[in-house]
Amino acid sequence: MDTLLEAPSMAKRPRFLELSDSSGPSLHLSFEKLLDSRACDSDQNLLIDRALRLGSALLEAGKRSARKRASIHNSLTWALPPDLTIKVFSMLDTQSLCYTAATCSMFHKCAMDPLCYANIDLTTVVPKVNNAVVSTMIQRAGKVLQSLRLGIVPGPTLSPGSSQPLVYTIRNSVDAAGFSWNDKRSRQGKESSILSRSCLTALSGDSGAAGALLKRLHLYNIERMDNTALCAALSACPSLLDLEIVGLHVELRQTLMSVSTNCHLIERLFFESSKTGRDDSLKSPTCVDLVNNCPHLTSLALRGFKLHDYKVRILVKVFSCATRKD
Known part of the structure; x- marks a missing residue:
């Protein structure tokens, strides 16, 4: 935990990603001990800020990877070519079209065609x-x-x-x-x-x-x-x-x-x-x-x-x- 929050870059894969979903309490205790090791409030606040920024960065990285994988999956499994996909999307009502465009980058690209509107x-x-x-x-x-x-x-x-x-x-x-x-x-x-x-x-x-x-x-x-x-x-x-x-x-x-x-x-x-x-x-x-x-x-x-x-x-x-x- 200490190395994760203080090192600006890591050459190796972070070991904490291999932790199980039930490791939340242990992570919390480790972080509390790390905070207690800091002598002043400013250092503790800085550590908390780093943890929040790291958590936010990990969350965004996970979302981007999920969208990328979904787009690749859809492009491989979606049976229709882009021109027919656009034709299908043009038959949707406006609200459904907006929902469809938000699902993945492939659908978003097709849903941006003027014919859909x-x-x-x-x-x-x-x-x-x-x-x-x-x-x-x-x-x-x-x-x-x-x-x-x-x-x-x-x-x-x-x-x-x-x-x-x-x-x-x-x-x-x-x-x-x-x-x-x-x-x-x-x-x-x-x-x-x-x-x-x-x-x-x-x-x-x-x-x-x-x-x-x-x-x-x-x-x-x-x-x-x-x-x-x-x-x-x-x-x-x-x-x-x-x-x-x-x-x-x-x-x-x-x-x-x-x-x-x-x-x-x-x-x-x-x-x-x-x-x-x-x-x-x-x-x-x-x-x-x-x-x-x-x-x-x-x-x-x-x-x-x-x-x-x-x-x-x-x-x-x-x-x-x-x-x-x-």
Whole structure:
């Protein structure tokens, strides 16, 4: 023990590695005797510090060796070549993919392929995804990103035709496990697991490469999302076919204007208001522009908006005429 803690280097293999698992008490007694042999507290503290650093170094060395051996074992026994492994990984949900990437270096390398992140689903029941996670996933996908789902969904994801509202107020919610927004906020001291208005900034990065081919964008109950941030994200998604917006504090008029300006290929638009109330900002020209600029639009749902009857009639009439033309 004395030689182990004091010698800076050893040419021979450490004998203590040959000790059995039941040698813990004897090691403890030996270390106590070694401490007692030191005359002053400073020497004893130095010895304890050396023991802790040595133990930490041994632990890390053991972990590295275990990961290396696991990677070698997997590379020899895993039946699929890398391209098929990537194909399999691309079928996993986002959370399972992250777990898979953490198993060994071989799986991690395959899981870092952009194709594995073509369909990103980071929806959760309670807040546990932040902007950094979203940005990392989008950057990994790059220009192959096809689908992106973010936010808080209350319970199992509902079918598009369901009449049950998806709007979810995070601050007043407690899930079955006793999770509370206010409790989490006070425990953490900072809102590290909350999506903010900049969570979609990565779509515009690298000259908009990530958003260029995005086909589906579903956003649920991101309370801090505003009109400016949403419109900036939509401007980076010219290939968008399916847009679902639920519980965001954004105006109907500005959202429809942004869709009609930037998303000419849109086929489905589902918009559920975060609060029930009359929206007087929507103008008739906005409805006309939406249908005229988005000729492929075949499904439109505006839930929770108390629109004036004449605006609804104009929207339905123009939408019906455009549908008959097809």
